[in-house]
Amino acid sequence: MTKEIKFKKPEWLRKKLTPHTQVEMENLLKDVGGLHTICQEAKCPNISECFANKNATFLILGNICTRRCTYCNVTTGKPTEVDLSEIQKVTTSVLRLGLKFVVITSPARDDLPDGGAEQFFRVTQDIIEKSPDTKVEILIPDFKGKVESLKRVIASGATIIGHNVETVPSLYRIRRNGTYERSLEVLKKLKELGGDKVQTKSALMVGLGETEEEMVQVFKDLLAVGCKFLSIGQYLAPSGDFEKVIEYVKPEQFLRYEKLAYDLGFEFVKASPYARSSYMAHHYLNMASAL
Template sequence: MRENIKNSENGRKPQWLRKKLQFGAQKQMDQLLKNVGIHTICQEAKCPNISECFSKKNATFLILGAICTRRCSYCNVATGKPLGVNEKEIEQVTTSVKALELKYVVITSPARDDLKDGGAKQFSLVTKNILKELPNTKVELLIPDFQGNLDSLKLVANSGATVLGHNIETVPRLYKIRKAANYKRSLQVLKKLKALAPKETKTKTALMVGLGESQEEMIEVMKDLREVGCDYLSIGQYLAPSNEYEKVVEYVRPSQFEKYKQIALDMGFEFVHSSPYTRSSYLAHEYVGE
């Protein structure tokens, strides 16, 4: 089997990463979200799946604004001084869920280290409001680390969300790309979420590949994740938003993604999405059988 393709810096991606875009559907969804006044991580992070997901009326809502207090070298979300918490956002998200007739909702946020609770209260209020007005809808939360604050983790763990996610992102050796984050702390976040949430709640994380990690390092991370009880795993190809961000070291072949998936399932993960275009919230409903 041929090795993964090293990034030649000529801007050309391998054939398996040339995805057909659906701009008409994306434009329609962009307008709907603009009318409501809500952000999505799909737009802010320049997700490569955006046109596909928007064509199916799937979106991951970005609460607590679109400005992050951290400057990770792989992420396109703007960095700076965030605005205050928008209380209207609680109803705005619910309105968007109704308009899109969603049965499964993913909610995330930028890191908000400027807030004492890291934004946990807003996550809880948004979730509870959706479940109150749309009791047949399921909510998945993808949270920052809240700097490990136990009270914040308790709030989101008991919000009523079906899935609680926190992304580990990469192997420990490469954690320099995650500014102000800590590998062990992120593991503890997942461990605490599992312990604090109702028994039926699932925990989830995501890993990027193509940054120079080895298969052995990936396997060690998977073992760490199973030790803290993580149920679901997403593995996808890192793609730099522009030349200003962390460079892609290699394009991982689809066969390697399949190998990672089988390794993870053999370790005991309940559900794994592993493919070049997989992202933490991509096809999120499939993890819970929706």
């Protein structure tokens, strides 16, 4: 079994947090009824930077997940009923902040027959209707692969639909109740059903013990199902209770992964230690609009 590394984080992973910028955004979210963001729930290291620029990835369908993945800080438990008022709350936040690019995601909601697809549809449609210049990216769970749920999110009008494979197949034990094959099938169906009107996106974490060979195979698998947008970032354990970091991948390896991905055929890649699936999302959205 691979051992956890014991040395301190390298300089390139010592990102400075500025708590006062977080307080400002958190107060705004409270003003519209206590919306959640994945930035807060997942303890994202980019939170100060994004909140300072008034960028946030809204977490709909509550903040309790029905799965217990060993790398994720989102609370696991029994979710509450779907809150239809969050549709208006998200749109109000978008309008108040004057956002031009919005990312919407959710925890896994295996307790719902459609996995929460209808709420994704309604939130996205409401934003587009009331703020027509705003582009929306949605980052979805796998909906257990249900085609009707995928059709519903495709109909939402989102410019990009993301679904993260997260890691290489040999490490999929960290994704409870998820499979690599299902995630690829979700991305494949999104392209087959959505055609040219939908751009798909995925993300990978590194530092969990994967090899470059395994990463390149995932790149090829993603391209084979029509996914052309990719994010690659360093896994950082939220605390000692989560999956252990095996390696702090050096910045030059991220550059290598980025070049390999572009050479294979991806249209836009963000690979860096602090890259996350929703980080700098407007770059992907701009690219999607240009295609």
